Amino acid sequence: MILVGLTGSIGMGKSTAAKALRRLGLPVHDADAAVHRLLAPGGAAVQPVLALFPDVADPAGGIDRQQLGARVFGDPAALHRLEAILHPRVRAAKRCFLAAQARRRQRLVVLDVPLLFETGGERECDAVLVVSAPPFLQRQRVLGRPGMHEAKFRSILAKQMPDREKRQRAQYVVPTGLGQRYSLDKLKAAIRAIKAKPRERRRR
Numbered sequence: 001m002i003l004v005g006l007t008g009s010i011g012m013g014k015s016t017a018a019k020a021l022r023r024l025g026l027p028v029h030d031a032d033a034a035v036h037r038l039l040a041p042g043g044a045a046v047q048p049v050l051a052l053f054p055d056v057a058d059p060a061g062g063i064d065r066q067q068l069g070a071r072v073f074g075d076p077a078a079l080h081r082l083e084a085i086l087h088p089r090v091r092a093a094k095r096c097f098l099a100a101q102a103r104r105r106q107r108l109v110v111l112d113v114p115l116l117f118e119t120g121g122e123r124e125c126d127a128v129l130v131v132s133a134p135p136f137l138q139r140q141r142v143l144g145r146p147g148m149h150e151a152k153f154r155s156i157l158a159k160q161m162p163d164r165e166k167r168q169r170a171q172y173v174v175p176t177g178l179g180q181r182y183s184l185d186k187l188k189a190a191i192r193a194i195k196a197k198p199r200e201r202r203r204r
């Protein structure tokens, strides 16, 4: 089975690209969605997170992610403790997804992982796609989101590998600042090329 990693910095267009790939019929595992499930009411990480951060419960019985973000994005040690709870569980969810796809004999699957390079996840991928847009667009997109502000944006950016480095490490770069149509064509071309030469690990 061919494993394709999809990544990119905050606001670069990962979720949009993941949606487009699903529309093309490809199975996509979304690490962010796995985190959301873990922190939702009844989620496996709710109790361990509350043991560390007792004041981030939401009324429905899950975790208030905005409050949790406010606790961890300015505090590296706290973020590290949170990652130690979540990352092993996200990996387990991914293994489960891959086993199900292997049983269905899927030829190619996509792993949508915001921190793919930061966590060494690219090593298990046959190819990596990075979504990228110019910094001014990234900034405009992110600062337009509810609950986002300059300091939070900077603090998140500082914890991610710079876009330039991601582009250098990836086999395929999908620009998302030149219109949806252009991005979709690039995505399709990348998938075609990967299917044609699955084991090629270019620029590595």
Ligand SMILES: CC(C)(COP(=O)(O)OP(=O)(O)OC[C@H]1O[C@@H](n2cnc3c(N)ncnc32)[C@H](O)[C@@H]1O)[C@@H](O)C(=O)NCCC(=O)NCCS
Pocket: 009, 010, 011, 031, 032, 035, 065, 066, 068, 069, 072, 079, 082, 083, 086, 090, 113, 114, 115, 156, 159, 160
């Ligand atoms: C702190 C949390 C609850 C905030 O949730 P919220 O829904 O408000 O924000 P969201 O998840 O969309 O994150 C906003 C941006 O921060 C980035 N980000 C999230 N976690 C991290 C991290 N550990 N390091 C660097 N950037 C991160 C995301 O990629 C995104 O671009 C959540 O981000 C979280 O649980 N993070 C730790 C788990 C993690 O590492 N997730 C990344 C994918 S596995």
Ligand SMILES: Nc1ncnc2c1ncn2[C@@H]1O[C@H](COP(=O)(O)OP(=O)(O)OP(=O)(O)O)[C@@H](O)[C@H]1O
Pocket: 008, 009, 010, 011, 012, 013, 014, 015, 016, 017, 114, 141, 175, 176, 177, 178, 179, 180, 183, 184
């Ligand atoms: N290919 C594209 N062309 C034009 N606009 C795009 C494209 N991709 C994404 N956008 C716009 O950019 C914004 C951010 O996109 P998206 O939510 O997909 O980013 P993301 O990388 O998933 O963000 P995060 O890392 O914060 O979760 C959205 O408003 C989206 O409409």
